[in-house]
Amino acid sequence: MPEREPSLEMISIEEKNESIGHSDSDPSQLESSEPVLKVCNVHRSFETGGKAIHVLKGIDLEVHAEQLVMLKGRSGSGKTTLLNMLGGLDQPTSGEIYFNGRPLHDSGDGSRTKLRRQDIGFIFQAYALMPLLSAWENVELSLRMANVPRSEWKERVAYCLDMVGLTKRAKHRPFELSGGEQQRVAIAKAIAHRPKLLLADEPTAELDSKMGAQVMAVFRNMIATEQVTICMTTHDPTILEVADHVHEMVDGKFIT
Ligand SMILES: Nc1ncnc2c1ncn2[C@@H]1O[C@H](COP(=O)(O)OP(=O)(O)OP(=O)(O)O)[C@@H](O)[C@H]1O
Structure with missing residues (x-):
């Protein structure tokens, strides 16, 4: 099978709208x-050196199924802090966060860890690949962690690597891959266990514009084919047009 080279041209606005309404429904229905x-009135403060830093100052947000939502804003505005809380890595000082109706703000570590392994995929800037494992083995690892039956691994790993256009690089270890290729392995790894939600912190930050466009095309394709919902942060104005919704954060609050 030839390798796919995803490109931004693959995702015209019309296609984007079709992909949002993948399950025979229009976007307005999905939103309802x-x-x-x-996310309801979330605040987060940190104590450092006996001083409290108020980082998130009342965030309200809804992210609907099969949407691509982007958080933009200056460095230090609080995007990563919020993303960590959306994935249950951290909890608000006050306010509420529900994931498919389940209260993340008030769940214990154990249940949040289980939820993360099964229902959430993360793509953070430092690609989080295991350096001694091949691309194939890295993707396989997330299936193992999510307790996916071993009999399903081969087909799923092959599918995910094909989706990011890396079938031919399956045996390569991270140091044998370019930055963009490593980022695409990280994407394959993050979606392998079929998460309902994918959280990505600056997934295109280390990439040139062509590669960044490819990653966004992969995201759009994943929404259409895997019914995943994506929430990501970005500094890159050139990719904002691919989003269904953009929220701008300034000093711990949304201004849009
Ligand atoms: N654990 C922590 N302890 C103390 N301060 C923190 C902690 N985590 C974040 N902060 C502070 O919160 C502010 C927001 O950080 P955050 O990483 O959320 O910003 P950001 O918008 O994601 O920035 P960037 O675009 O540079 O990644 C920063 O001033 C940071 O120093």
Whole structure:
């Protein structure tokens, strides 16, 4: 099978709208359903050196199924802090966060860890690949962690590597891959266990514009084929047009 080279041209606005309404429904219908993420008046402060830093100052947000939502804003505005909380890596000082109706703000470590392994995929800037494992083995690892039956691994790993256009690089270890290729392995790894929600912190930050466009095309394709919901942060104005919704954060609050 030839390798796919995803490109931004693959995702015209019309295709984008079709992919949002993948399950025979239009986007407005999807928006009226229960959100995948519901964030209500979230605040987060950190104590450092006996001083409290108020980082998030009352965030309200809804992210609906099969949407691509982007958080933009200056460095230090609080995007990563919020993303960590959306994935249950951290909890708010006050306020509520629901993931498919389940209260993340008030769940214990154990249940949040289980939820993360099964229902959430993460793509963070430092690609989080295991350096001694091949691309194939890295993707396989997330299936193992999510307790996916071993009999399903081969087909799923092959599918995910094909989706990011890396079938021919399956045996390469991270140091034998370019930055963009490593990022695409990280994407394959993050979606392998079929998460309902994918969280990505600056997934295109280390990439040139062509490669960044390819990653966004992969995201759009994943929404259409895997019914995943994506929430990501970015500094890159050139990719914002691919989003269904953009929220701008300034000093711990949304201004749009
Ligand atoms: N664990 C922590 N302890 C103390 N301060 C923190 C902690 N985590 C984040 N901060 C502070 O919160 C502010 C927001 O950080 P955050 O990483 O969320 O910003 P960001 O918008 O994602 O920035 P960037 O675009 O540079 O990644 C920063 O001033 C940071 O120093």
